[in-house]
Amino acid sequence: xxxxxxxxxxxxxxxxxxxxxxxxxxxxxxxxxxxxxxxxxxxxxxxxxxxxxxxxxxxxxxxxxxxxxxxxxxxxxxxxxxxxxxxxxxxxxxxxxxxxxxxxxxxxxxxxxxxxxxxxxxxxxxxxxxxxxxxxxxxxxxxxxxxxxxxxxxxxxxxxxxxxxxxxxxxxxxxxxxxxxxxxxxxxxxxxxxxxxxxxxxxxxxxxxxxxxxxxxxxxxxxxxxxxxxxxxxxxxxxxxxxxxxxxxxxxxxxxxxxxxxxxxxxxxxxxxxxxxxxxxxxxxxxxxxxxxxxxxxxxxxxxxxxxxxxxxxxxxxxxxxxxxxxxxxxxxxxxxxxxxxxxxxxxxxxxxxxxxxxxxxxxxxxxxxxxxxxxxxxxxxxxxxxxxxxxxxxxxxxxxxxxxxxxxxxxxxxxxxxxxxxxxxxxxxxxxxxxxxxxxxxxxxxxxxxxxxxxxxxxxxxxxxxxxxxxxxxxxxxxxxxxxxxxxxxxxxxxxxxxxxxxxxxxxxxxxxxxxxxxxxxxxxxxxxxxxxxxxxxxxxx
Amino acid sequence: xxxxxxxxxxxxxxxxxxxxxxxxxxxxxxxxxxxxxxxxxxxxxxxxxxxxxxxxxxxxxxxxxxxxxxxxxxxxxxxxxxxxxxxxxx
Numbered sequence: 047x048x049x050x051x052x053x054x055x056x057x058x059x060x061x062x063x064x065x066x067x068x069x070x071x072x073x074x075x076x077x078x079x080x081x082x083x084x085x086x087x088x089x090x091x092x093x094x095x096x097x098x099x100x101x102x103x104x105x106x107x108x109x110x111x112x113x114x115x116x117x118x119x120x121x122x123x124x125x126x127x128x129x130x131x132x133x134x135x136x137x138x139x140x141x142x143x144x145x146x147x148x149x150x151x152x153x154x155x156x157x158x159x160x161x162x163x164x165x166x167x168x169x170x171x172x173x174x175x176x177x178x179x180x181x182x183x184x185x186x187x188x189x190x191x192x193x194x195x196x197x198x199x200x201x202x203x204x205x206x207x208x209x210x211x212x213x214x215x216x217x218x219x220x221x222x223x224x225x226x227x228x229x230x231x232x233x234x235x236x237x238x239x240x241x242x243x244x245x246x247x248x249x250x251x252x253x254x255x256x257x258x259x260x261x262x263x264x265x266x267x268x269x270x271x272x273x274x275x276x277x278x279x280x281x282x283x284x285x286x287x288x289x290x291x292x293x294x295x296x297x298x299x300x301x302x303x304x305x306x307x308x309x310x311x312x313x314x315x316x317x318x319x320x321x322x323x324x325x326x327x328x329x330x331x332x333x334x335x336x337x338x339x340x341x342x343x344x345x346x347x348x349x350x351x352x353x354x355x356x357x358x359x360x361x362x363x364x365x366x367x368x369x370x371x372x373x374x375x376x377x378x379x380x381x382x383x384x385x386x387x388x389x390x391x392x393x394x395x396x397x398x399x400x401x402x403x404x405x406x407x408x409x410x411x412x413x414x415x416x417x418x419x420x421x422x423x424x425x426x427x428x429x430x431x432x433x434x435x436x437x438x439x440x441x442x443x444x445x446x447x448x449x450x451x452x453x454x455x456x457x458x459x460x461x462x463x464x465x466x467x468x469x470x471x472x473x474x475x476x477x478x479x480x481x482x483x484x485x486x487x488x489x490x491x492x493x494x495x496x497x498x499x500x501x502x503x504x505x506x507x508x509x510x511x512x513x514x515x516x517x518x519x520x521x522x523x524x525x526x527x528x529x530x531x532x533x534x535x536x537x538x539x540x541x542x543x544x545x546x547x548x549x550x551x552x553x554x555x556x557x558x559x560x561x562x563x564x565x566x567x568x569x570x571x572x573x574x575x576x577x578x579x580x581x582x583x584x585x586x587x588x589x
Numbered sequence: 590x591x592x593x594x595x596x597x598x599x600x601x602x603x604x605x606x607x608x609x610x611x612x613x614x615x616x617x618x619x620x621x622x623x624x625x626x627x628x629x630x631x632x633x634x635x636x637x638x639x640x641x642x643x644x645x646x647x648x649x650x651x652x653x654x655x656x657x658x659x660x661x662x663x664x665x666x667x668x669x670x671x672x673x674x675x676x677x678x679x
Contacts, residue, residue: 051596058620 097146097154101162104145108138110170111177111218115360118170119179119218127198130179130218133167137221177218182225182294182318184217185265190421192263192293193219196227202418204263206426209418222316226295228414235412237420237453243288243406245281245388250462254384255289256420257446257459258364262293262319263421267362268341270439271379274368276388282368284399285388286321288406289366292414294319300368303328307335311345314361325369333376339363340382375477377537380470381438384463416453424449433460437467471537479519480527481534481541483509484561488543494562499524502531502559531559594628597621598641605645614647615662616673622666631667638663 108120110133118133122141131137139159146154154162178184184191184201192202194211201215211230237256246252258272272289276282287299300323304310310332313320320339338345342362367373374380427448437443443463450459475481483506488495490509497505503524507515514520521527528547535545546560604617618638626634639659642648648655665672 050593051600054597054621054624055600057624058617061620062617 097150097158098161098165100150101142101146101154101158102165104149105142105162105166107145108166110166110174112170112174113177113179116171117179118167118174119177119220120166120170121218125198127200128214129199130220132220133163133170139163179218179220180265181220181222181316183263183265184215184219186217188425190263190265190425191215191217191219192228192418193221194228194230195221195225196230200230202231204418204421204425206422209422224297225317226297228293228295229407229411231415231418232411233415233419235409235414235416237413237416239409239416240292240413243402243409244285245276245391246285247387247389250465251386253450253454253458253462254466255386256417256453257442257450257463258384259289259292259417260420260424260446260449261442262364263417264445266342268382268439268441269362269364270442271336271340271374271383272364272366273372273374273383273385274366274388275370275372275385276368277390278370279396280388280390282388283323284402286323286366286368290319290321291406292410292417293364303332307331307345310335310339311361314339314363317363319364319366321366321368323368325367325373326371328373328375330376333374333379336365337379337382339365340379372473372477375474377474377478377481377533380474381536383470384466385470385473420449420452423452427451437463471540474537475534475541478530478534478537479510479514479517480506480521480530481538483507484531484534484538484543484545485541488561488563491561492563494560496558496560498556499528499531499559502561503527528557528559592629594625594634594637597625597628598637601641602645605641605647607646607650611647611650614645615651615659618642618647619662619666619672622663623669626667626669635663635667638666 105120108122110118110120112118119130120133120138121128121130122138123129124141129137129141131141142162143154143159146152178186180191180193182193182195184193188205190204192204193215194200194202198213199219200211200213201217201219202209203212203215209231240256241252244252244255246255255272258270261269274282274285283300290296290299294317296317300321301313303322303325304313310320335343335345337343339362342360344360372385374383374385424445425448428445431444431448433440433444433447443460446459446463447456450456475485486509487506503521506527507520510520521530531545532547538545542564544560544562544564546562548557601618601621604621605614618641622634622638628634629637642659642663648659651658662672
């Protein structure tokens with residue numbers, strides 16, 4: 047009778063023999079294997095040159111460089127134009143393999159190719175310069191470059207004196223899967239050509255949509271989040287797809303919200319504009335991540351099978367969300383958002399999407415040309431642009447104001463943005479049960495209340511209904527109440543209620559929260575630039 | 590009567606000695622998990638292998654993220670997968 051334990055170890059031993067010589071993968075000992083097999087295959091007995099050496103020599107035509115995150119890139123000449131590829135991508139491998147085939151008349155072995163790529167990557171790191179690499183929109187020395195993603199790798203160069211399509215931009219672009227070409231822009235168009243395609247309710251909304259588009263033509267944030275609401279069938283998805291196709295067309299223009307922030311940052315790494323379709327709810331973590339993407343933020347995870355190395359995703363990207371519900375309920379994200387509402391479309395006015403897209407594609411080069419004119423104006427006017435009061439997304443507001451004289455009279459954008467923010471504040475306060483309860487409570491108190499979070503939890507809880515109190519959205523501890531008040535404070539301030547934290551109650555040392563009503567604070571008068579409210583300014587800036 | 594799983598674990602112990610390269614130890618451990626995963630209830634098998642990995646300092650020797658890496662190997666072994674190469678082990 048055989049011993050089952052011996053059986054198990056016999057199987058283990060047999061399997062070890064079977065897998066002997068294969069890489070165990072923790073981590074793969076690729077260098078030794080590559081060298082050994084390359085020697086064997088290439089007959090390195092002095093008769094024939096090694097394939098890997100030939101590949102390294104062929105790669106000398108490429109201009110190698112590396113980026114700050116440690117990736118190696120190569121500028122290569124293909125036909126009469128320049129292309130830029132990550133050394134580890136298929137694009138570079140294909141180029142190298144083709145050159146090898148042209149010279150040697152055969153295909154290189156995968157081991158030789160791997161060895162050569164390792165060496166080329168090392169050269170890019172130690173011999174090549176450090177450069178920035180961009181996706182779709184880049185910038186250098188006060189100029190903006192837009193990658194057209196066409197076959198000849200052309201780009202649009204925009205500077206204060208004008209814009210033109212150029213063959214080899216001084217910045218380098220990376221191309222990700224799914225990126226589609228932009229049509230060559232045509233000068234002489236008008237941004238009003240876009241108006242019939244966007245089903246927005248008011249002209250002010252159109253002004254904001256154009257302002258958001260103009261912000262997308264910058265390579266750095268902060269970028270406002272565009273939230274498009276409307277009934278079903280109000281062309282929300284078409285709106286988003288069209289808007290995206292004016293700056294960063296993609297084969298999958300609209301996607302579902304990702305399940306984790308890693309996926310969101312990977313998407314941000316592979317496109318300039320992020321567009322999410324049919325959003326019907328938003329978890330707090332995704333709201334926070336969208337805030338980071340709007341104003342710029344990073345995300346790091348440990349590289350698999352390594353102790354110290356991290357994969358870094360650092361991005362700031364324009365984002366569009368569409369949905370039937372108003373999904374942005376947290377004040378910090380609402381503070382960074384533009385809300386647009388689309389008109390319902392009557393059946394008699396509905397057009398087939400295909401016809402609409404054909405008509406839009408016809409106008410697209412002219413619309414992009416008009417937007418580029420706006421960007422030119424923005425670059426020229428930005429140093430001279432001054433806003434009396436800077437709202438939360440101050441950089442965006444200043445940029446939109448600098449560009450606007452190309453399309454409409456000065457101040458149009460500022461008015462539209464202010465009105466939009468007033469609507470946002472009303473919406474968010476309405477959607478936040480704590481903020482609504484504070485407003486109702488202070489209407490009763492009229493004046494100033496200084497109490498602990500514990501007291502406020504009880505007092506505000508008495509104002510609301512039992513159903514609201516039992517809901518998940520209602521804080522169940524004094525600490526949670528304090529956090530929620532912190533979060534709602536900037537918008538409550540704009541509704542005329544000041545909240546201050548930090549005081550201590552006499553000998554007990556309990557933290558106190560002061561709620562005070564002052565109608566003079568209502569509106570944007572308490573914006574960060576207001577010289578009369580330095581405390582507020584600090585709080586808002588930190589948000 | 591000593592349970593079979595206990596016998597397997599005892600037999601595995603010398604293969605996880607610290608003078609053996611850590612890569613060899615983790616691969617051996619995975620092979621044994623793979624071969625003995627049906628000897629008891631899943632949670633019992635997992636607990637026993639966690640104990641031996643900790644006792645033989647395998648988790649420590651795997652580095653700063655050793656626990657995470659070991660859990661990955663353990664999970665793969667219990668499902669019959671190969672965590673070191675692409676595709677299934679069996």
